[in-house]
Amino acid sequence: MIRLSLIFLGIGISLLLTSCFKEDERVTPHVPGTTEIDTIPMTNLYKYQVYFKLATGEAASSVDRKLWDMAFESGPGGWRIRLNTSCFMYAAELTNEEFGIPVDSTGAVWKFDNSNGDADSTAIGVWYNISGTDTNSKQKLYLINRGIDEQGNDRGFRQFVLDSLRNDTWYFRIADYNGTNAHSYSVHKDASANYVQFSFTDPASQPAEPLKESWDLLFTQYTTLLYTDLGEPYPYLVTGVLLNPNLVEVARDTLNSFESITFESVQDFEFSRQQDFIGYHWKYYDFDTGAYTVDPDQIYIIRDVHGLLYKLRFLGFYNNKGEKGFPSIEYQQL
Numbered sequence: 001m002i003r004l005s006l007i008f009l010g011i012g013i014s015l016l017l018t019s020c021f022k023e024d025e026r027v028t029p030h031v032p033g034t035t036e037i038d039t040i041p042m043t044n045l046y047k048y049q050v051y052f053k054l055a056t057g058e059a060a061s062s063v064d065r066k067l068w069d070m071a072f073e074s075g076p077g078g079w080r081i082r083l084n085t086s087c088f089m090y091a092a093e094l095t096n097e098e099f100g101i102p103v104d105s106t107g108a109v110w111k112f113d114n115s116n117g118d119a120d121s122t123a124i125g126v127w128y129n130i131s132g133t134d135t136n137s138k139q140k141l142y143l144i145n146r147g148i149d150e151q152g153n154d155r156g157f158r159q160f161v162l163d164s165l166r167n168d169t170w171y172f173r174i175a176d177y178n179g180t181n182a183h184s185y186s187v188h189k190d191a192s193a194n195y196v197q198f199s200f201t202d203p204a205s206q207p208a209e210p211l212k213e214s215w216d217l218l219f220t221q222y223t224t225l226l227y228t229d230l231g232e233p234y235p236y237l238v239t240g241v242l243l244n245p246n247l248v249e250v251a252r253d254t255l256n257s258f259e260s261i262t263f264e265s266v267q268d269f270e271f272s273r274q275q276d277f278i279g280y281h282w283k284y285y286d287f288d289t290g291a292y293t294v295d296p297d298q299i300y301i302i303r304d305v306h307g308l309l310y311k312l313r314f315l316g317f318y319n320n321k322g323e324k325g326f327p328s329i330e331y332q333q334l
Contacts, residue, residue: 030263033333037315040219044323045150046239049086051215054302054310054331060215066149067207068197069158072170074189079135079165081124082195085113085223087155088147088237091123099141099161101179108143112235115224117245117275127162137164143177146200158200174200194246212246216304217278219327224276239325240280246305249273253299253311261311263334266301282314283327292317292324301334309334 036057040050051060065086073080083089092108114121124142128135139161146155157177164171168189175182185203187196197207219241225233243250251269253261283294294314302310312331319326 030334032263035330035332037328037330039319039326039328041319042219042239042325042327044325046086046221046325047150049218049220051210052217052219053215054217054304054312054333055306055308060210063207065220066155066201067199067205069144069146069200070160070198071195071209072187072189072198074191074193074196076191078189079128080119080122081127081162083113083123083144084147085115086221086237087149088223088235089123089145090147090223090235091142091144091160093125094141094143097141099159099173099179100175100182103141103143103159103177103179105143110145112223112225115222115242115276115279117242117273124162128165135165137162139163144200174203194244212244213305216244216248216302218242218244222276224279238280240276240282241278242275243273243277244305245273245275247303247307248305249303250277251301252277253301254297256299258296258299258311258313258330261299261301261334263309266309266311266334269301271301271303283317294327302331 038057040052041062042048042050047064048062049065050062053060065084069084069089071082071084083091090110090112092105092110094103094105094108097103111123113123127140128137142160144158144160146158148154159175159177159179161173162170163173170187171184173182173184185198187198187206190196190208192211193209194212195209197209199205199207221237221239222242223235224238226236227233249271251266251271253269256265278300282298283292286293294317296313296315298313300312302312304310310331310333312329314327315330316328317326318324
């Protein structure tokens with residue numbers, strides 16, 4: 001009788017303890033998206049800049065790269081001015097020269113925007129002084145070399161002075177190289193875009209960069225610094241991919257296969273917002289074949305403007321007619 005009572009007591013304690021613990025919650029497994037393959041039509045002369053969004057698999061915009069010259073930062077507190085480096089543009093600050101008359105550029109120090117997107121490494125640089133709570137232009141005179149078009153033709157020079165940035169509006173002056181055709185212009189910030197663009201050829205057009213949350217990757221030519229065997233830098237036009245500076249970041253995986261990379265496997269990756277992190281290194285020029293070869297083992301892990309993770313690799317650089325300038329990509333949401 002005592003033994004039977006002990007058995008019932010044991011069962012009761014077991015039931016009591018069991019009731020104290022919740023059932024294990026089921027974790028919904030992470031389901032990846034489907035694998036997509038797309039071709040980006042930059043064309044064989046790299047005429048177009050293509051703003052691409054991974055979530056839709058479509059171009060938010062595809063524009064002739066010659067349609068703009070300068071880009072003015074639009075975000076709150078934004079003060080940076082960028083040149084259109086897809087046209088190999090660069091600038092020099094001229095001293096002891098006056099806007100609106102012929103200038104002498106002898107001995108000018110020409111500067112390029114750094115392709116890594118560093119705000120401290122632009123050709124225009126810091127154009128203002130801060131006095132108390134006021135931001136005042138230094139009234140520097142710049143000579144802008146507009147670079148070349150897709151055919152390699154020179155696009156000429158412009159004089160440029162930034163007068164002020166007041167109430168979210170940029171005020172500046174532009175003249176021809178010899179000082180003629182001097183005019184004043186203004187560009188108002190657009191908070192929905194990273195930059196507002198401006199065209200020297202057609203100032204009234206004010207071409208617009210796509211909305212900042214509508215694209216992740218920019219397929220384009222751009223200027224970067226390469227180095228000689230002696231370590232001397234020289235600017236060069238390359239063709240590749242730049243990141244949207246608004247939230248997009250990327251990591252690289254050269255060890256694992258595209259198929260084996262999962263959402264779980266990339267959680268400890270180190271991501272970068274360096275604008276040219278993807279850049280042009282996914283391909284190389286083979287002098288023996290006279291053609292570009294793509295490296296499909298370079299896998300990029302991209303966190304898009306919405307915080308979603310994708311894996312992406314390049315499959316080719318030519319269309320079915322054998323024309324370069326048509327990079328094909330394979331990508332999948334993790």
